[in-house]
Amino acid sequence: MTTNKPVALVTGASSGIGKAAALALVEAGYDVVGTSRDAAKAGPLPGVTFIDLDVADDDSVTAAVGEVIERFGRIDVLVNNAGFGSGGAAEESSLAQDRKVFDINVFGVLRMTKAVLSHMRSRRSGRIVNISSIVGFIPMPYMAVYAASKHAIEGYSESLDHEVREHGVRVLLVEPAWTNTSFEANATQPDHPLPIYARQRRAFEQQMAEAVKNGDDPAIVAKAIVAAATDVKPKLRYAAGQSGRVHTLRRLAPAGIFDRQIRKLNGLPA
Numbered sequence: 578m579t580t581n582k583p584v585a586l587v588t589g590a591s592s593g594i595g596k597a598a599a600l601a602l603v604e605a606g607y608d609v610v611g612t613s614r615d616a617a618k619a620g621p622l623p624g625v626t627f628i629d630l631d632v633a634d635d636d637s638v639t640a641a642v643g644e645v646i647e648r649f650g651r652i653d654v655l656v657n658n659a660g661f662g663s664g665g666a667a668e669e670s671s672l673a674q675d676r677k678v679f680d681i682n683v684f685g686v687l688r689m690t691k692a693v694l695s696h697m698r699s700r701r702s703g704r705i706v707n708i709s710s711i712v713g714f715i716p717m718p719y720m721a722v723y724a725a726s727k728h729a730i731e732g733y734s735e736s737l738d739h740e741v742r743e744h745g746v747r748v749l750l751v752e753p754a755w756t757n758t759s760f761e762a763n764a765t766q767p768d769h770p771l772p773i774y775a776r777q778r779r780a781f782e783q784q785m786a787e788a789v790k791n792g793d794d795p796a797i798v799a800k801a802i803v804a805a806a807t808d809v810k811p812k813l814r815y816a817a818g819q820s821g822r823v824h825t826l827r828r829l830a831p832a833g834i835f836d837r838q839i840r841k842l843n844g845l846p847a
Contacts, residue, residue: 579650582608585806586645586652588632588689589659591619593758594708597795598656598802599625605803607654610645632659632685642692651700654806655693657686658708660726662760664782665767666774667721674768675722682726686733690748694741701745706805707734708798711754711820715827718843719774719781723764735813749805749812754819755785755792780844793818 585602589595590611599611603624612630613619619627626648630641645652660682663670690705697703712720713727731750738748764785770778801817816824827835840847 580608582606583653584608584610584645584649584651585654585656586610586612586642586693587656587658588612588630588685590622590625590627593760594753594756594795594798594802595656595658596622597799598658601796601799601803602654602656602806605807607806608649610649612641612659630659632688633680635688638688638692642689642696646696652693652696653702654704654706655689656706656708656802656806657689659685660708662720662764663723663767664719664764664785665770665778666719669767669770669774669778670722670765671768674765678722678726678765679729682723683729683733686730690737694746697746698741698744703746704806704811705734705737705746705748706802707748707750708802709734709750709752711752711823713750713752715823716839718839718845719778738813747811749815751798751801751805751815751817752820752824753793753798753801753817754823755788756795756798756818757789757792758795760789777845784843 585607587595587599587602587609590599591613595611599609599622602609609625611619611622611625611627613627614629614631616627616629628641628644631637663678686707693703693705707730709730710727712724713731717724734748734750741748798817801815805811805815837847
């Protein structure tokens with residue numbers, strides 16, 4: 578079938594930010610396709626069609642994008658939301674574990690983006706909205722690998738946006754702060770924990786659990802995603818919720834003061 582309505586493809590739409598974004602895009606007038614590694618267990622969500630997708634698998638990505646184009650005739654917006662967290666000191670995770678984080682959080686975004694770009698360029702229209710994080714622009718001890726993956730998405734998105742803007746396609750970033758989802762509970766724990774980091778790691782885990790519990794509602798992030806998808810003159814970056822204040826602090830505060838604040842917030846020695 579084809580549709581005259583704009584079509585949004587949202588990865589990782591079965592829960593959290595992805596679920597909120599899918600519902601908000603339906604409300605904004607989109608036909609929405611949500612993805613999950615097991616679509617049969619996702620939803621149902623009103624107005625959302627679910628399909629199987631593993632962003633870490635080349636064939637799965639190709640098949641999913643092809644299915645959406647065949648069924649709906651178009652993809653106007655891609656929301657690259659699928660991803661997962663990782664905690665622990667950088668020294669405590671194996672390279673295999675680090676690669677898994679990057680394969681989903683970074684290369685998953687690259688796979689999806691490459692799969693839709695030729696379609697969007699041929700139509701001279703499209704938005705790719707990449708979900709970054711507050712740790713995409715600030716450091717976060719005991720989240721080094723996750724922070725690195727989000728820093729990578731920031732640089733990739735900004736560079737790619739310059740390449741494709743003349744072809745009618747925009748690549749935009751949404752930067753949530755801590756959000757009240759299952760992020761912390763689903764984060765990967767280090768596979769080679771070291772006693773030297775145990776006390777501070779536990780302190781960080783407690784702080785993170787509290788930050789997520791008191792974090793922004795996913796609907797706040799979804800609102801920023803809809804804005805990125807629909808604004809006539811979109812911004813490169815959309816800071817969502819509490820993220821906006823931290824963005825301003827990072828931009829304006831002297832480096833030494835910002836560094837001390839990071840250490841203070843994370844209970845690290847001055």
